Amino acid sequence: MDATTARKGIFDRSTKGVQVDPVKILVERGRIRFFSQVLGQTDPVHFDLDAARAAGHPDLVAPPSFFMVIEASANEERRRRGISTVQELVQVDYRYLLHGEERYFYEAPIYAGDEVEIGIVVTDFYDKKGGAMEFVTFESRIVHPERGLLVRSQRSLLHRLPEPRS
Amino acid sequence: MGAIDLKTADIGSPLPEVIFGPISRTTLALYAGASGDHNPAHIDIDFARNAGLPDVFAHGMLSFGVLARVVTQWAGVAALREFGARFVSITQVHDKISCKATIIERFEAGGETRLRLAVVATAQDGRETLNGDAVVALA
Known part of the structure; x- marks a missing residue:
């Protein structure tokens, strides 16, 4: 790649290894119901309290990808406190942003009423396609004060970098 | 729980498919509000236009959430041990997405028997949008 075609990265790569301060989030029943409804969940353990209890759960069960709702809630909390969100920290530019990969490891269910702590680490930055795409990876964990680690996640986000102006 | 008995599930067996869409702008607005993204x-x-895109496009995590349903509607959410996918192409407004899963492996881990499933989401024109795998525990 010569200098005339080099694209400039946008992510702040100096944030590699940064561990964002954990935030406590209360998992709300209404939020689980709304999220489940939009995804078209058919299993009533996600929206019907009686059905959830009949199936042996203490409350509504969060669907598998509810993890991201808790992360978004943590970012809202950071914004209220005047702290950078994770996206602001690594300097996401939504004009060029895409989601690369998402993976969850489930240790135990997340229930409505749980007050959980979520912590995130910026794990890496790398380039692909000769620098036309730049990636950032994160690892996060949702921990319950008594039940311990509930779910952990691995994520990559990417920028499709714009052509340099000549 | 689905109709298939997990204990007798064979390698290569497909799970019941889930189809959703065509994805409307309303669905995208609701998903933004519900997810917090x-x-x-x-x-x-x-x-989108100011960013040089022709239109808005669907959240990858919307398809991800529906793709996970293929597995949890069959095995039960409590059986899910792992779920992950790569977002291999952009899901456009009005795309109709077909979500499929197939059992590919049976193995022992964490003191239990588990199944690994290949999961894939495909648009109406055959374009693959998500590709990944899931692990469930046998009861």
Whole structure:
């Protein structure tokens, strides 16, 4: 790649290894119901309290990808406190942003009423396609004060970098 | 729980498919509100055009959430041990997405028997949008 075609990265790569301060989030029943409804969940353990209890759960069960709702809630909390969100920290530019990969490891269910702590680490930055795409990876964990680690996640986000102006 | 007995599930067996869409702008607005992902590229066409995109596009995590349903509607959410996918192409507004899963492996881990499933989401024109795998525990 010569200098005339080099694209400039946008992510702040100096944030590699940064561990964002954990935030406590209360998992709300209404939020689980709304999220489940939009995804078209058919299993009533996600929206019907009686059905959830009949199936042996203490409350509504969060669907598998509810993890991201808790992360978004943590970012809202950071914004209220005047702290950078994770996206602001690594300097996401939504004009060029895409989601690369998402993976969850489930240790135990997340229930409505749980007050959980979520912590995130910026794990890496790398380039692909000769620098036309730049990636950032994160690892996060949702921990319950008594039940311990509930779910952990691995994520990559990417920028499709714009052509340099000549 | 689905109709298939997990204990007798064979390698290569497909799970019942889930189809959703065509994905409307309303669905994208609702998903933004429900998930807390307010990225304007999914909900604000002015923002999308200013970014040089032809239109807004669907949240990858919307398809991800529906793709996970294929597995949990069959095995039960409590059996899910792992779920992951790569977002291999952009899901456009009005795409109709077919979500499929197939059992590919049976193995022992964590003191239990587990199944690994290949999961894939495909648009109406055959374009693959998500590709990944899931692990469930046998009861």
